[in-house]
Amino acid sequence: MKRPTLRRFSRPAPFWAIFIVSCAIAAVPQFFAFAQENGSAEKRADLERQIQELEKEAEGLDVIIKGIQGEKRTLANEVSVLNAEAKKRELEIRRLDLALKKAKLEIAKKETGIAGLETKIAKSRKSLSASLFALYTYDHESIISVFFKKIALSDFFATLAGIHQVQAKIQEGLEIFHVDVKELEREQAELEDFRQEQSDIKSLQEVERKFLTDKKKEKDKLLKETQGKETVFQQVLSSKKxxxxxxxxxxxxxxxxxxxxxxxxxxxxxxxxxxxxxxxxxxxxxxxxxxxxxxxxxxxxxxxxxxxxxxxxxxxxxxxxxxxxxxxxxxxxxxxxxxxxxxxxxxxxxxxxxxxxxxxxxxxxxxxxxxxxxxxxxxxxxxxxxxxxxxxxxxxxxxxxxxxxxxxxxxxxxxxxxxxxxxxxxxxxxxxxxxxxxxxxxxxxxxxxxxxxx
Structure with a gap:
């Protein structure tokens, strides 16, 4: 009589297949091209350098303005102050334009980073789903029942080790998942801040242009009223109106x-x-x-x-x-x-x-x-x-x-x-x-x- 073939427990193989697939899904590709990122960083650094140069120039004008204002009020000094203030307004408009360009680069960088995080989180979900499915498969069959299925002792312990690995993988995946979700929330909040800054810069540019126009009008009005004469200017000052x-x-x-x-x-x-x-x-x-x-x-x-x-x-x-x-x-x-x-x-x-x-x-x-x-x-x-x-x-x-x-x-x-x-x-x-x-x-x-x- 032909000896019956011993039926061996066959689930470890699918488990390892699932485990390997889940690991493969969890692997996140490199989303950012280093050359492109370095190029953006260089552009941002260059814009910041230009902004700082304009700020220094504006600070120099500020010193001149305060110095003149500390002197006796004369028509010549008043015109000099108005000219310096108009020049400063022009510098501020240029600086805001650079700040707007920098904000656009920051927004683009954040959007790219957020897209990468969202993709990573989506892959993590798939990986966790695969691992949870593997664990679910074993949870529906007790360790004792597996042991008494007459499988080889080595297969039994391999199965047991596999379960522990799945559990560890799930725990590790959950921790990474929670970190990524928090990072995504933080990045989205920062993106909102950059967009708010961009909006503010645009509105402030218009305010600055208005101030520049006012300075030019104020100078023209002063010269027209005084007819360019110091005596008339002093009469206006002495009226104290x-x-x-x-x-x-x-x-x-x-x-x-x-x-x-x-x-x-x-x-x-x-x-x-x-x-x-x-x-x-x-x-x-x-x-x-x-x-x-x-x-x-x-x-x-x-x-x-x-x-x-x-x-x-x-x-x-x-x-x-x-x-x-x-x-x-x-x-x-x-x-x-x-x-x-x-x-x-x-x-x-x-x-x-x-x-x-x-x-x-x-x-x-x-x-x-x-x-x-x-x-x-x-x-x-x-x-x-x-x-x-x-x-x-x-x-x-x-x-x-x-x-x-x-x-x-x-x-x-x-x-x-x-x-x-x-x-x-x-x-x-x-x-x-x-x-x-x-x-x-x-x-x-x-x-x-x-x-x-x-």
Whole structure:
């Protein structure tokens, strides 16, 4: 009688096949061509070098301007200052153009990196699925039942070792997967920041072009009024009258929102006196900030309260950006503010959502709801309005002044004001991005021009 062939357990072979396939799937190819990456890095470095050169040139002009302003006010000196300021504005426009090119390169780099991470994560999912399937196969047959199937002892231990390897592979894969997902979230957040910076640069370029045009007009106006004569210039100075026409030029964006130059000066002086900062600095910051919002389409002509809605431009925006906690926090703060003021939140307009980032800022100083709540009680104490409203000019200007004073402007020094301006746009007085540097320097420069007229 023919001896029956011993039936051996045959699953280890498929397991090893699955294991090898899963390892192959997990292998991530090299997504970036080193030559291309090095080329992009060189371009970014070259752009940064050019930006720094322009910054040094602008700093040199700043020294000249401050030096002339420290001398006696003469027609010749006044014209020299206006020429230097116009030249500085031209440099800033060129610098912003370079910063825009650099931002585009950074965005391209981030997009490439994100695409690579997304592909890697997709492959990791497939690898984990394969490993989990292998483990599932063995989990549905106990070790004891496998042992009693009369397989060779060596095959049994090979199977057992294979199971342990699959488990280890799954654990390792999960750890890598979680790291990659967190890295992807971080890269996506940074990409959003770069896109926001790109949007800001574009709007700030328009503001800078407006300032350049104003400087040229201011010079032409000065020469026309004085007829190029020093005696006439000194007569204008001795009259000690505020040149409202010039101030209207300097407060162009604020006036476009519906706040007159006279009211802007009045409430800025009140706020500055109450908080210990310079009136000219507060006006300059509000003008630049308003111009930035204008050119980005956040606010529009004739309204200092915006044309957006809390739901569409704030809440839904943060939800879309996967920031549900921020969405809920801003919603809760906004509803608290409107309820206390007896206002209908559905009828109170806020800033529209810009090209990147979210809207929801309130009133002429463009405070977001949660930030307003931080200053509400102090504003009430200073203005006597209880509760204060972010949509009332006096309250809004006072809140801005408090924020700036807390951030360094109370020192009334250039260093302190630069730190305060950086904090206003970024939340950090130590911000070193192109946007922060431009924003702070432009505000300080504009404040000097306003100071001469005030």
């Amino acid at each position: 505020r040149d409202i026409a010039t101030l209207r030029t300097q407060l162009f964006y604020i006036e476009r929102t519906g706040i007159t130059a006279e009211d802007a000066i009045k409430f800025a002086e009140l706020a500055a006196k109450r908080t210990g900062i310079r009136t000219a600095f507060l006006l300059a910051l509000l003008e630049v900030e308003t111009g930035r919002q204008f050119e980005d389409g956040v606010i529009s002509v004739g309204t200092n309260i915006g044309t957006g809605s809390w739901k569409r431009d704030m809440y839904d925006c943060y939800i879309a950006l996967k920031k549900p906690k921020t969405a809920e926090a801003q919603k809760e703060a906004f509803f608290s503010i409107t309820a206390e003021l007896g206002l209908d939140p559905e009828k109170m307009p806020v800033s529209r959502r810009p090209s990147y980032g979210c809207g929801g800022a309130m009133g002429p100083a463009q405070f977001i709801p949660t930030t307003w709540l931080l200053f509400k009680e102090r504003v009430a104490k200073l203005t006597g309005h209880n509760p204060p409203s972010p949509w009332i000019v006096e309250d809004a200007f006072t809140a801005s002044a408090l924020y700036l004073a807390d951030s360094g402007a109370a020192s009334q020094t250039e260093v302190g004001e630069i730190r305060a301006a950086k904090a206003y746009i970024s939340g950090s007085p130590n911000c070193s991005t192109s946007i922060c540097r431009w924003y702070a320097n432009t505000i300080v420069s504009l404040s000097r021009s306003i100071d001469r007229v005030l």
